[in-house]
Amino acid sequence: MSRAARADCHSELFDILERTELTAHSDEQVQRLALLIRKFLIDKVGAAGGHLGSNLGMVEVTLALHRVFRSPHDTLLFDTGHQTYVHKILTGRARSFDQLRKAGGLAGYPQQKESEHDVIENSHASTALAYADGLAKARQLTGETERAVVTVVGDGALTGGMAFEALNNIAAAPQRPVIIVLNDNSRSYAPTVGGLAAHLSRLRLGPPSQPREPAQAAGSLFEHLGLAYLGPVDGHDTSAVEEALRAARTLRRPVIVHVTTVKGRGYEPAERDQDEHMHAIGARPTPGSPPAPAARPSWTALFSETLCTLGARHDNLVAVTAAMPGPTGLSRFQARYPDRFFDVGIAEQHAVASAAGLAMAGLHPVVALYATFLTRALDQVLMDVALHQLPVTFVLDRAGITGPDGPSHHGMWDLSILGAVPGLRIAAPRDAKQLPLLLEEAVSNRSGPTVLRFPKGTTSPDLPRQDSYRTVDVLHTTPNSDVLIVATGILAHSALRAAETLLARGIGTTVVDPRWLLPISPDLLDLVGRHRRVVTVEDNTRSGGFGSALAHLAAVEHPDTSVRSLALPSRFIPHGERHTLLAEAGLDADGIARCVLNSLTPPRYDTAQNS
Template identity: 60%
Template structure:
């Protein structure tokens, strides 16, 4: 695409050289550029189409990177990346080794915070502002760009409370488009709507907390946003600049998409906005259908989510049972403790979150649900490696975190048949919390069990071979584990593959199976530290079973973005790699002198 103005803007300094009359044309070029590139790579389109003029105005008023511009959440930073010299890297967006879909400190001095979990920018900004003042740099400004959806998170108001009384000069640019992923909910949304439509005069929620308020202004009018930001910058106190924007602005398919305005997309046809045709159902789709079926038979089942009803598969549930569906906004902590209250009231809440966002509510899971032994089910979408969204979105911590929660039972279905069955078992559990985890992926074919043993499914057993190796598969890694077992059998190694179904706590029968084999290997798409293998090793030690237990899984590291399959392959989670690792470990074990018991793992 030939670009005249955009090709000249290689830095914020070059942006400031443009005449105001040229800016609308620049905004149009940026939108065309975003549609063209994101249609090829996938990414967050709608949020960035909505902040084009706002971001141009910010970089014309403030002096980045000396002035710190912090985006909350970071998925609305594509325009910022374009204006700070990264336009030519967009063909690598979200690919391994390429441009991140979020701010990334190693990419540019203009990126200060690697944030993609919402409602955090105001706290970062509060600390940055205090640091600048303490270091004798009071003339540098801190600007926090936060969407109205992120204001539904409690952490934002903890920060707002401190900003209003802290004597700083943070400028809060409120990008108000009436949405997070889904439409923004709750009292804050109603208050902002009143401000947008002039129904609230004098003091408002922000001024009551001690911040100045400028606005509302049209967030697509660059001159108006510039003027509002300059006015806020002249005040020697924290201020909110309220900008009203439209998510998906300027691209008809996004504007017409009432569900989410093409919030996060895979590759699509830029002419129509439609993804490629075909493909099997996703795990999310299958969960949504199963939950509706279960809820038909169980009137006590209710569902909660944190501003992501459709992404976690609750669309059909919300349509069928609107009074039993609760979207609490970007407030995972509240979602979990509200679910505890619902359970105390005699219902069975199903809390549907991305696995990565469960991290934000671990205390509530531990102390508000598990301590009270409440029947709450957590459904964790995007568990394991998610791929292009990177370190903050990989759902690789849940097994380690939930493994520390007393009374928590965690299941990982290997296929959608098991997903429905395990969800049903979870809903029928009345004496404590349960969790189900599944990946961001297309659902594969069903994998039949040879037989079930005390709740464990035996998926493969070598014929006429000694019991050399027990492969313990977790969830969707059952397929690669079976393929690895077949390869190992060809190398005269006797292998059993077991799917525990309920991974945590460790089933005593799994310990018994371990005692009958010479080597146990867990195959898991979570961190090895504190994962399934670690729990099994501890259970074996407690039972004085000395079979060595090893884990093939993910390291305790922040893994970068890239293709999901490639990242799994990089960490040995393919059939061939599992077979090779098992063969190496088995041969090493065979070569050892059998004079000492296996006392360490």
């Protein structure tokens, strides 16, 4: 489609949304609106990057929701939030899509400050049903029983334990209406796995049902739990979805409306390519821009390659993921060693506890997750893995600032949280050469759990060590250096550039990479005692992180040494470009140099606080 044709379609969409009430449209007009929305999404999300496939599959369902219910009077909850682009379009934000996922612009997930129609900001899966249960209880207590509570939950999100905990409670209270729209497209990031997926497949093959009370018929799992069931309904037939939703509201009890949809509907590349275009896509290059230079491999790709190499050497190595074999780099291992790969669905707690069982039987599990999602399984890491001193390796992708996905996806708490786990060792590679070395050390360890964390994006050029101080890599040093910069992971690159800036001002520094960050090694602590001033640099929140742990020990062992922690601020950080957010936190070369200068001449306030 030409640029002019796209502009005409967008103008028509804006005109329809801004001049007419959604409920006033005929069936034919709704179909036209659905077509315009799809073209708009393909154009705007293609330009900005983001979750395309999930939103293309939600067009008719979202239109039906907004035609049957009155948001925000009726509460619409989405699990997860990446399927809310159509909801944003229908609630007055279509003209803001040019700034989708850009700093200060439209968020890629629901955001309360954007609109009163956005309720849940948390984009972690399997939680919305619990919110719905709480809201329904509150509506009953306050007498607001005419305000519907409606939750859209994907079949992939239903594989999470929290979803079943919520269903158990919702079904136990037939007097509290909750309408659960089950958006069944047989996928999350990857095809939905497990017994539930097989059950939904059987339901999809059955004839559409009329509203059924659990006592009348119990053909589905949901009816066995005590929920009413409607479906399956063609999720791309707006009239059929509307009819089912109205029937569900009339029941005035907890009810499942089972809609079947196609992820990526209407966009041939997404329907054809189950990986690259199905879930999320990158931003489309600007016309006329020069071709991008050949990129270095991503951290994820390097991990994937290394794990396969190690799998050939270690017969006891197995891999575990929570519905994300592709995004976490395990697809290659899965293809090469299918019997040694386990996808448990969106169920991080189960993934970790199951890995504990694998380790108890003599295997060495590698559990690959995004850093932000490991926080969901802290209890299992602590009590099921660490308490038993089991050799489980956690590989945390997207550690630190992730960028345009925003606060719920920044992996900025793992060092703080995992630092409290006894016997757990955490490493962070500074470059592409270090990742294979550290991963091999981790999977060879038999004494307890290990963690390897790395950021989103491409790998860093190799930073060879100049020297070593026992187990600590010395990357740069000058004679009579009085300042020690302890850099974690890829921030070693910025620390070295800061050292160059400081040297030009006559300030000598030593830059080191401990490789294994936590627990603090005796060698690093001894090196700290040989300097008067120390600055630690980490892409984790300052509260309870690596720098905090080092400063605590140094205060006891080396009270004459001043230790400052340069880290991410202890607050939720919005979406934006990764390098910009790091610079705003002082985690670029200029910020590190500034922190060192402030440590030499204390100002009226401490910029290292990042508050």
